[in-house]
Amino acid sequence: MAVEAVRDLFDVTNTREVSLVSGAHGVNELFSLALPPILPLLISEFDLSYTRAGLLVTVFFSMYATLQLPAGAVADRLGQTRLITVGMAVMGTGMTLASVAPSYPVLLGGVALSGAGGSTYHPAGMSLISDIEGAETEGKAMGIHELAGMFGNMLAPVLIGGLAVVTDWRIALGVTAGVGLLYAGAFALLMEPLSSVDTPSATTTTSQSGSAERRGLKRLLTDVWEVTRIPLAWWVLGLFLAKLLFTLQSYGVRTYFTSYVVARTGLSTGIANGMFFLFLAGSALSTVGFGALADRFDRLDLLTATFLGAGGFIVATAFVPTSAVVLFGWFFLLGVAVYASLPVVNTLASEYSEREFSGSLFGIVQTASGLGGAISPVLFGALASRIGVQSMFPLIAVTCFVAGLGFLVTGRCLGEPVQRRKEEDGDDG
Numbered sequence: 558m559a560v561e562a563v564r565d566l567f568d569v570t571n572t573r574e575v576s577l578v579s580g581a582h583g584v585n586e587l588f589s590l591a592l593p594p595i596l597p598l599l600i601s602e603f604d605l606s607y608t609r610a611g612l613l614v615t616v617f618f619s620m621y622a623t624l625q626l627p628a629g630a631v632a633d634r635l636g637q638t639r640l641i642t643v644g645m646a647v648m649g650t651g652m653t654l655a656s657v658a659p660s661y662p663v664l665l666g667g668v669a670l671s672g673a674g675g676s677t678y679h680p681a682g683m684s685l686i687s688d689i690e691g692a693e694t695e696g697k698a699m700g701i702h703e704l705a706g707m708f709g710n711m712l713a714p715v716l717i718g719g720l721a722v723v724t725d726w727r728i729a730l731g732v733t734a735g736v737g738l739l740y741a742g743a744f745a746l747l748m749e750p751l752s753s754v755d756t757p758s759a760t761t762t763t764s765q766s767g768s769a770e771r772r773g774l775k776r777l778l779t780d781v782w783e784v785t786r787i788p789l790a791w792w793v794l795g796l797f798l799a800k801l802l803f804t805l806q807s808y809g810v811r812t813y814f815t816s817y818v819v820a821r822t823g824l825s826t827g828i829a830n831g832m833f834f835l836f837l838a839g840s841a842l843s844t845v846g847f848g849a850l851a852d853r854f855d856r857l858d859l860l861t862a863t864f865l866g867a868g869g870f871i872v873a874t875a876f877v878p879t880s881a882v883v884l885f886g887w888f889f890l891l892g893v894a895v896y897a898s899l900p901v902v903n904t905l906a907s908e909y910s911e912r913e914f915s916g917s918l919f920g921i922v923q924t925a926s927g928l929g930g931a932i933s934p935v936l937f938g939a940l941a942s943r944i945g946v947q948s949m950f951p952l953i954a955v956t957c958f959v960a961g962l963g964f965l966v967t968g969r970c971l972g973e974p975v976q977r978r979k980e981e982d983g984d985d986g
Contacts, residue, residue, distance in 0.1 A: 579705035586709030594718030620672030622927025629680030644677030649737030656730035679923035687907035700848020707841035804929025839892025848900035863898035868957030870894035
Protein backbone atom coordinates (compact mmCIF):
# COMPACT_ATOMS: atom_id res chain seq x y z
CA MET A 558 0.00 0.00 0.00
CA ALA A 559 2.82 2.39 0.90
CA VAL A 560 4.61 1.52 -2.32
CA GLU A 561 1.49 2.35 -4.32
CA ALA A 562 1.15 5.69 -2.53
CA VAL A 563 4.76 6.61 -3.29
CA ARG A 564 4.41 5.49 -6.90
CA ASP A 565 1.32 7.66 -7.26
CA LEU A 566 3.33 10.74 -6.22
CA PHE A 567 5.52 10.27 -9.31
CA ASP A 568 2.77 9.22 -11.73
CA VAL A 569 2.86 11.95 -14.38
CA THR A 570 1.90 11.93 -18.05
CA ASN A 571 5.34 12.52 -19.57
CA THR A 572 7.74 10.78 -17.21
CA ARG A 573 10.92 11.07 -19.28
CA GLU A 574 10.46 14.72 -20.15
CA VAL A 575 9.57 15.72 -16.58
CA SER A 576 12.60 13.77 -15.32
CA LEU A 577 14.98 15.47 -17.74
CA VAL A 578 13.66 18.96 -17.00
CA SER A 579 13.74 18.26 -13.27
CA GLY A 580 17.33 17.05 -13.58
CA ALA A 581 18.22 20.36 -15.21
CA HIS A 582 16.62 22.07 -12.21
CA GLY A 583 18.84 20.08 -9.87
CA VAL A 584 21.94 21.17 -11.80
CA ASN A 585 20.76 24.79 -11.71
CA GLU A 586 20.27 24.69 -7.94
CA LEU A 587 23.67 23.06 -7.48
CA PHE A 588 25.25 26.06 -9.21
CA SER A 589 23.18 28.51 -7.17
CA LEU A 590 24.81 27.20 -3.97
CA ALA A 591 28.29 26.69 -5.41
CA LEU A 592 29.94 29.65 -3.66
CA PRO A 593 28.79 29.57 0.00
CA PRO A 594 30.65 26.33 0.89
CA ILE A 595 33.97 27.78 -0.36
CA LEU A 596 33.69 31.46 0.62
CA PRO A 597 36.27 31.11 3.44
CA LEU A 598 38.75 29.65 0.93
CA LEU A 599 38.09 32.47 -1.55
CA ILE A 600 38.60 35.04 1.20
CA SER A 601 42.00 33.51 1.97
CA GLU A 602 43.03 33.09 -1.68
CA PHE A 603 42.22 36.62 -2.83
CA ASP A 604 42.59 38.41 0.54
CA LEU A 605 38.95 39.53 0.49
CA SER A 606 36.81 41.27 3.04
CA TYR A 607 33.49 39.67 3.88
CA THR A 608 31.81 42.47 1.92
CA ARG A 609 33.71 41.65 -1.27
CA ALA A 610 33.19 37.93 -0.72
CA GLY A 611 29.47 38.50 -0.24
CA LEU A 612 29.43 40.57 -3.43
CA LEU A 613 30.20 37.38 -5.36
CA VAL A 614 26.91 35.86 -4.21
CA THR A 615 25.06 39.13 -4.74
CA VAL A 616 26.33 39.44 -8.33
CA PHE A 617 25.31 35.87 -9.13
CA PHE A 618 21.75 36.35 -7.87
CA SER A 619 21.46 39.85 -9.31
CA MET A 620 22.15 38.46 -12.79
CA TYR A 621 19.91 35.52 -11.95
CA ALA A 622 17.04 37.83 -11.00
CA THR A 623 17.22 40.62 -13.56
CA LEU A 624 17.54 38.39 -16.63
CA GLN A 625 14.70 35.98 -15.82
CA LEU A 626 11.98 38.23 -17.23
CA PRO A 627 13.58 38.60 -20.69
CA ALA A 628 14.51 34.90 -20.52
CA GLY A 629 10.82 34.07 -20.16
CA ALA A 630 10.02 36.05 -23.31
CA VAL A 631 12.88 34.31 -25.14
CA ALA A 632 11.53 30.91 -24.02
CA ASP A 633 8.19 31.70 -25.66
CA ARG A 634 9.88 32.50 -28.98
CA LEU A 635 13.04 30.41 -29.15
CA GLY A 636 11.63 27.34 -27.43
CA GLN A 637 12.13 26.14 -23.86
CA THR A 638 14.26 23.10 -24.64
CA ARG A 639 16.75 25.08 -26.68
CA LEU A 640 16.97 27.85 -24.07
CA ILE A 641 17.57 25.41 -21.20
CA THR A 642 20.44 23.82 -23.15
CA VAL A 643 22.06 27.16 -23.98
CA GLY A 644 21.58 28.44 -20.43
CA MET A 645 23.27 25.42 -18.83
CA ALA A 646 26.16 25.70 -21.28
CA VAL A 647 26.66 29.38 -20.40
CA MET A 648 26.34 28.60 -16.70
CA GLY A 649 29.02 25.91 -16.96
CA THR A 650 31.29 28.17 -19.01
CA GLY A 651 31.05 30.94 -16.41
CA MET A 652 31.91 28.55 -13.60
CA THR A 653 34.84 27.21 -15.62
CA LEU A 654 36.15 30.77 -15.92
CA ALA A 655 35.70 31.26 -12.17
CA SER A 656 37.62 28.06 -11.42
CA VAL A 657 40.75 29.34 -13.22
CA ALA A 658 40.42 33.03 -12.27
CA PRO A 659 43.81 34.59 -11.51
CA SER A 660 42.24 37.62 -9.81
CA TYR A 661 39.12 38.80 -8.05
CA PRO A 662 37.72 40.77 -11.03
CA VAL A 663 38.00 37.71 -13.27
CA LEU A 664 36.35 35.60 -10.58
CA LEU A 665 33.55 38.15 -10.34
CA GLY A 666 33.11 38.09 -14.12
CA GLY A 667 32.91 34.30 -14.21
CA VAL A 668 30.32 34.29 -11.44
CA ALA A 669 28.28 36.96 -13.27
CA LEU A 670 28.35 34.91 -16.50
CA SER A 671 27.29 31.79 -14.61
CA GLY A 672 24.40 33.69 -13.02
CA ALA A 673 23.31 34.96 -16.43
CA GLY A 674 23.22 31.40 -17.74
CA GLY A 675 21.34 30.19 -14.69
CA SER A 676 18.69 32.88 -15.14
CA THR A 677 17.31 31.11 -18.22
CA TYR A 678 16.31 27.90 -16.45
CA HIS A 679 13.24 28.65 -14.33
CA PRO A 680 11.13 30.53 -16.91
CA ALA A 681 11.91 27.87 -19.52
CA GLY A 682 11.85 24.75 -17.35
CA MET A 683 8.77 25.55 -15.31
CA SER A 684 6.78 26.73 -18.33
CA LEU A 685 7.80 23.56 -20.20
CA ILE A 686 6.44 21.36 -17.40
CA SER A 687 3.29 23.50 -17.35
CA ASP A 688 2.86 22.99 -21.09
CA ILE A 689 3.40 19.22 -21.21
CA GLU A 690 1.35 18.22 -18.15
CA GLY A 691 -2.42 18.48 -17.79
CA ALA A 692 -4.40 19.81 -14.83
CA GLU A 693 -4.63 16.34 -13.24
CA THR A 694 -0.85 15.88 -12.94
CA GLU A 695 0.79 19.32 -13.07
CA GLY A 696 0.94 19.52 -9.27
CA LYS A 697 2.81 16.20 -9.07
CA ALA A 698 5.12 17.32 -11.88
CA MET A 699 5.89 20.58 -10.08
CA GLY A 700 6.55 18.59 -6.90
CA ILE A 701 9.01 16.32 -8.72
CA HIS A 702 10.62 19.40 -10.24
CA GLU A 703 11.13 21.01 -6.83
CA LEU A 704 12.35 17.71 -5.32
CA ALA A 705 15.15 17.59 -7.91
CA GLY A 706 16.01 21.19 -7.11
CA MET A 707 16.25 20.41 -3.41
CA PHE A 708 18.56 17.47 -4.17
CA GLY A 709 20.76 19.92 -6.07
CA ASN A 710 20.83 22.17 -3.01
CA MET A 711 21.68 19.26 -0.74
CA LEU A 712 24.46 18.12 -3.09
CA ALA A 713 26.23 21.49 -3.11
CA PRO A 714 27.84 21.38 0.38
CA VAL A 715 28.70 17.70 -0.07
CA LEU A 716 30.18 17.84 -3.59
CA ILE A 717 31.68 21.33 -3.68
CA GLY A 718 32.55 21.70 -0.01
CA GLY A 719 33.88 18.15 0.21
CA LEU A 720 36.03 18.40 -2.92
CA ALA A 721 37.38 21.77 -1.81
CA VAL A 722 38.52 20.31 1.52
CA VAL A 723 40.03 17.17 -0.02
CA THR A 724 41.58 18.80 -3.09
CA ASP A 725 41.20 22.52 -3.89
CA TRP A 726 38.40 25.02 -4.45
CA ARG A 727 39.40 25.41 -8.10
CA ILE A 728 38.98 21.69 -8.70
CA ALA A 729 35.64 21.78 -6.88
CA LEU A 730 34.34 24.56 -9.14
CA GLY A 731 35.82 22.87 -12.21
CA VAL A 732 34.02 19.61 -11.45
CA THR A 733 30.79 21.53 -10.90
CA ALA A 734 31.26 23.28 -14.25
CA GLY A 735 31.81 19.91 -15.90
CA VAL A 736 28.56 18.58 -14.45
CA GLY A 737 26.67 21.51 -15.98
CA LEU A 738 28.30 21.18 -19.41
CA LEU A 739 27.79 17.42 -19.57
CA TYR A 740 24.14 17.70 -18.56
CA ALA A 741 23.59 20.42 -21.17
CA GLY A 742 24.79 18.02 -23.87
CA ALA A 743 22.76 15.10 -22.54
CA PHE A 744 19.64 17.25 -22.25
CA ALA A 745 19.96 18.46 -25.84
CA LEU A 746 20.28 14.87 -27.10
CA LEU A 747 17.57 13.22 -25.00
CA MET A 748 14.85 15.84 -24.76
CA GLU A 749 12.35 15.58 -27.59
CA PRO A 750 10.93 18.74 -29.16
CA LEU A 751 7.85 19.95 -27.32
CA SER A 752 5.68 19.34 -30.38
CA SER A 753 6.19 15.58 -30.06
CA VAL A 754 5.37 15.38 -26.35
CA ASP A 755 2.03 13.91 -25.34
CA THR A 756 0.22 17.03 -24.10
CA PRO A 757 -3.49 17.54 -23.54
CA SER A 758 -3.58 20.10 -26.33
CA ALA A 759 -0.90 18.71 -28.62
CA THR A 760 -3.11 18.60 -31.69
CA THR A 761 -3.90 22.30 -31.52
CA THR A 762 -0.53 23.65 -30.41
CA THR A 763 2.04 21.70 -32.44
CA SER A 764 2.07 24.19 -35.28
CA GLN A 765 2.40 27.11 -32.86
CA SER A 766 5.33 25.49 -31.10
CA GLY A 767 7.01 24.61 -34.36
CA SER A 768 6.66 28.11 -35.75
CA ALA A 769 8.06 29.59 -32.53
CA GLU A 770 11.13 27.36 -32.85
CA ARG A 771 11.76 28.61 -36.41
CA ARG A 772 11.60 32.34 -35.78
CA GLY A 773 14.69 34.28 -36.84
CA LEU A 774 17.08 36.23 -34.66
CA LYS A 775 15.75 39.62 -35.73
CA ARG A 776 12.20 38.65 -34.83
CA LEU A 777 13.42 37.11 -31.60
CA LEU A 778 15.15 40.31 -30.47
CA THR A 779 11.99 42.26 -31.18
CA ASP A 780 9.80 39.78 -29.37
CA VAL A 781 11.94 39.82 -26.23
CA TRP A 782 10.42 43.17 -25.37
CA GLU A 783 6.84 42.10 -25.99
CA VAL A 784 6.23 40.91 -22.43
CA THR A 785 2.82 42.61 -22.58
CA ARG A 786 1.48 39.45 -24.19
CA ILE A 787 0.67 38.51 -20.58
CA PRO A 788 -2.78 39.85 -19.62
CA LEU A 789 -2.65 42.82 -17.26
CA ALA A 790 -4.64 41.34 -14.39
CA TRP A 791 -4.62 41.16 -10.61
CA TRP A 792 -3.65 37.52 -10.66
CA VAL A 793 -0.27 38.39 -12.23
CA LEU A 794 0.48 40.68 -9.28
CA GLY A 795 -0.84 38.03 -6.88
CA LEU A 796 1.46 35.34 -8.25
CA PHE A 797 4.40 37.76 -8.16
CA LEU A 798 3.74 38.61 -4.50
CA ALA A 799 3.21 34.97 -3.55
CA LYS A 800 6.61 33.95 -4.91
CA LEU A 801 8.30 37.05 -3.47
CA LEU A 802 6.92 36.41 0.02
CA PHE A 803 7.77 32.71 -0.14
CA THR A 804 11.36 33.50 -1.09
CA LEU A 805 11.70 36.14 1.61
CA GLN A 806 10.75 33.69 4.35
CA SER A 807 12.53 30.61 2.97
CA TYR A 808 15.82 32.39 2.18
CA GLY A 809 15.66 34.14 5.55
CA VAL A 810 15.49 30.80 7.35
CA ARG A 811 17.98 29.10 5.04
CA THR A 812 20.60 31.84 5.13
CA TYR A 813 20.74 32.19 8.92
CA PHE A 814 19.82 28.65 9.92
CA THR A 815 23.25 27.61 11.18
CA SER A 816 23.88 30.93 12.92
CA TYR A 817 20.52 30.68 14.67
CA VAL A 818 21.13 27.14 15.94
CA VAL A 819 24.62 27.94 17.21
CA ALA A 820 23.48 31.16 18.91
CA ARG A 821 20.47 29.59 20.60
CA THR A 822 21.87 26.21 21.61
CA GLY A 823 25.64 26.62 21.82
CA LEU A 824 26.05 23.49 19.68
CA SER A 825 28.95 23.23 17.25
CA THR A 826 28.74 24.43 13.67
CA GLY A 827 29.11 20.84 12.46
CA ILE A 828 26.06 19.66 14.43
CA ALA A 829 24.13 22.73 13.31
CA ASN A 830 24.94 21.92 9.68
CA GLY A 831 23.72 18.36 10.26
CA MET A 832 20.42 19.84 11.38
CA PHE A 833 20.48 22.05 8.28
CA PHE A 834 20.82 18.94 6.10
CA LEU A 835 17.70 17.48 7.75
CA PHE A 836 15.91 20.80 7.20
CA LEU A 837 16.71 20.49 3.47
CA ALA A 838 15.61 16.84 3.50
CA GLY A 839 12.25 17.88 4.97
CA SER A 840 12.02 20.57 2.31
CA ALA A 841 12.57 18.00 -0.42
CA LEU A 842 9.86 15.72 0.96
CA SER A 843 7.50 18.67 1.27
CA THR A 844 7.79 19.68 -2.38
CA VAL A 845 6.60 16.25 -3.52
CA GLY A 846 3.86 15.77 -0.95
CA PHE A 847 2.31 19.21 -1.26
CA GLY A 848 2.67 19.11 -5.03
CA ALA A 849 0.37 16.09 -5.01
CA LEU A 850 -2.02 17.83 -2.59
CA ALA A 851 -2.18 20.78 -4.98
CA ASP A 852 -3.82 18.44 -7.50
CA ARG A 853 -6.52 17.41 -5.00
CA PHE A 854 -7.44 20.51 -3.01
CA ASP A 855 -8.31 24.12 -3.76
CA ARG A 856 -4.92 25.69 -4.45
CA LEU A 857 -5.73 29.12 -3.04
CA ASP A 858 -6.96 27.63 0.24
CA LEU A 859 -3.91 25.37 0.37
CA LEU A 860 -1.61 28.34 -0.28
CA THR A 861 -3.17 30.25 2.60
CA ALA A 862 -2.85 27.26 4.94
CA THR A 863 0.78 26.52 4.04
CA PHE A 864 1.88 30.14 4.58
CA LEU A 865 0.14 30.32 7.95
CA GLY A 866 1.48 26.91 8.92
CA ALA A 867 5.05 27.93 8.06
CA GLY A 868 4.70 31.06 10.17
CA GLY A 869 3.46 29.02 13.12
CA PHE A 870 6.34 26.55 12.89
CA ILE A 871 8.95 29.32 12.60
CA VAL A 872 7.60 31.06 15.72
CA ALA A 873 7.39 27.77 17.63
CA THR A 874 11.08 27.13 16.90
CA ALA A 875 11.94 29.68 19.60
CA PHE A 876 10.22 27.48 22.22
CA VAL A 877 11.46 24.02 21.21
CA PRO A 878 13.74 22.38 23.85
CA THR A 879 17.43 22.67 23.01
CA SER A 880 18.06 18.93 23.19
CA ALA A 881 20.00 17.91 20.07
CA VAL A 882 17.75 14.87 19.50
CA VAL A 883 14.61 16.97 19.68
CA LEU A 884 16.04 19.64 17.41
CA PHE A 885 17.08 17.16 14.71
CA GLY A 886 13.47 16.00 14.44
CA TRP A 887 12.04 19.49 14.77
CA PHE A 888 14.13 21.02 12.00
CA PHE A 889 13.12 18.23 9.64
CA LEU A 890 9.49 19.21 10.30
CA LEU A 891 10.38 22.89 9.94
CA GLY A 892 11.77 22.15 6.46
CA VAL A 893 8.47 20.50 5.55
CA ALA A 894 6.50 23.51 6.80
CA VAL A 895 8.68 26.26 5.31
CA TYR A 896 8.71 24.75 1.80
CA ALA A 897 5.12 23.49 1.70
CA SER A 898 3.88 26.58 -0.14
CA LEU A 899 6.49 26.35 -2.92
CA PRO A 900 4.88 23.64 -5.10
CA VAL A 901 1.46 25.21 -4.45
CA VAL A 902 2.63 28.60 -5.76
CA ASN A 903 4.23 26.95 -8.79
CA THR A 904 1.16 24.83 -9.53
CA LEU A 905 -1.07 27.88 -9.22
CA ALA A 906 1.13 29.71 -11.72
CA SER A 907 0.90 26.71 -14.01
CA GLU A 908 -2.89 26.81 -13.74
CA TYR A 909 -2.96 30.41 -14.92
CA SER A 910 -0.41 30.02 -17.71
CA GLU A 911 -1.30 29.69 -21.36
CA ARG A 912 1.12 28.23 -23.89
CA GLU A 913 1.58 31.49 -25.80
CA PHE A 914 2.85 33.36 -22.73
CA SER A 915 3.79 30.65 -20.23
CA GLY A 916 7.51 31.40 -20.42
CA SER A 917 6.92 35.10 -19.84
CA LEU A 918 4.59 34.41 -16.91
CA PHE A 919 7.11 32.15 -15.22
CA GLY A 920 9.75 34.75 -16.02
CA ILE A 921 7.75 37.27 -13.98
CA VAL A 922 7.17 34.79 -11.16
CA GLN A 923 10.83 33.79 -11.00
CA THR A 924 11.92 37.43 -11.12
CA ALA A 925 10.02 37.75 -7.85
CA SER A 926 11.96 34.75 -6.55
CA GLY A 927 15.26 36.31 -7.55
CA LEU A 928 14.37 39.62 -5.91
CA GLY A 929 13.34 37.84 -2.72
CA GLY A 930 16.61 35.91 -2.74
CA ALA A 931 18.59 39.13 -3.10
CA ILE A 932 16.61 41.12 -0.51
CA SER A 933 16.06 38.52 2.21
CA PRO A 934 19.67 37.96 3.40
CA VAL A 935 20.33 41.72 3.55
CA LEU A 936 17.01 42.57 5.21
CA PHE A 937 17.05 39.91 7.90
CA GLY A 938 20.82 40.20 8.32
CA ALA A 939 20.42 43.89 9.17
CA LEU A 940 17.68 43.03 11.64
CA ALA A 941 19.83 40.31 13.19
CA SER A 942 22.64 42.82 13.67
CA ARG A 943 20.28 45.12 15.58
CA ILE A 944 18.22 42.70 17.66
CA GLY A 945 20.17 39.44 17.57
CA VAL A 946 19.86 36.37 15.37
CA GLN A 947 17.64 34.54 17.88
CA SER A 948 14.98 37.28 17.64
CA MET A 949 15.10 37.27 13.87
CA PHE A 950 13.09 34.06 13.29
CA PRO A 951 9.82 35.50 14.65
CA LEU A 952 10.29 38.46 12.29
CA ILE A 953 10.66 36.05 9.38
CA ALA A 954 7.39 34.47 10.49
CA VAL A 955 5.68 37.85 10.08
CA THR A 956 6.29 37.49 6.33
CA CYS A 957 4.42 34.17 6.37
CA PHE A 958 1.48 35.58 8.32
CA VAL A 959 1.20 38.61 6.01
CA ALA A 960 1.17 36.27 2.99
CA GLY A 961 -1.32 33.82 4.50
CA LEU A 962 -3.76 36.46 5.72
CA GLY A 963 -3.38 38.42 2.50
CA PHE A 964 -4.40 35.45 0.36
CA LEU A 965 -7.15 34.54 2.80
CA VAL A 966 -8.70 37.98 2.23
CA THR A 967 -7.91 38.54 -1.45
CA GLY A 968 -7.50 35.00 -2.80
CA ARG A 969 -10.89 34.88 -4.48
CA CYS A 970 -9.81 37.79 -6.68
CA LEU A 971 -7.17 35.44 -8.08
CA GLY A 972 -9.58 32.54 -8.45
CA GLU A 973 -12.08 34.22 -10.75
CA PRO A 974 -9.94 34.32 -13.91
CA VAL A 975 -9.14 30.60 -13.59
CA GLN A 976 -12.75 29.58 -13.26
CA ARG A 977 -13.81 31.93 -16.02
CA ARG A 978 -11.21 30.56 -18.41
CA LYS A 979 -12.22 26.99 -17.63
CA GLU A 980 -15.84 27.87 -18.34
CA GLU A 981 -14.87 29.55 -21.60
CA ASP A 982 -12.83 26.52 -22.63
CA GLY A 983 -15.80 24.32 -21.83
CA ASP A 984 -18.07 26.49 -23.94
CA ASP A 985 -15.65 26.32 -26.84
CA GLY A 986 -15.57 22.57 -26.57
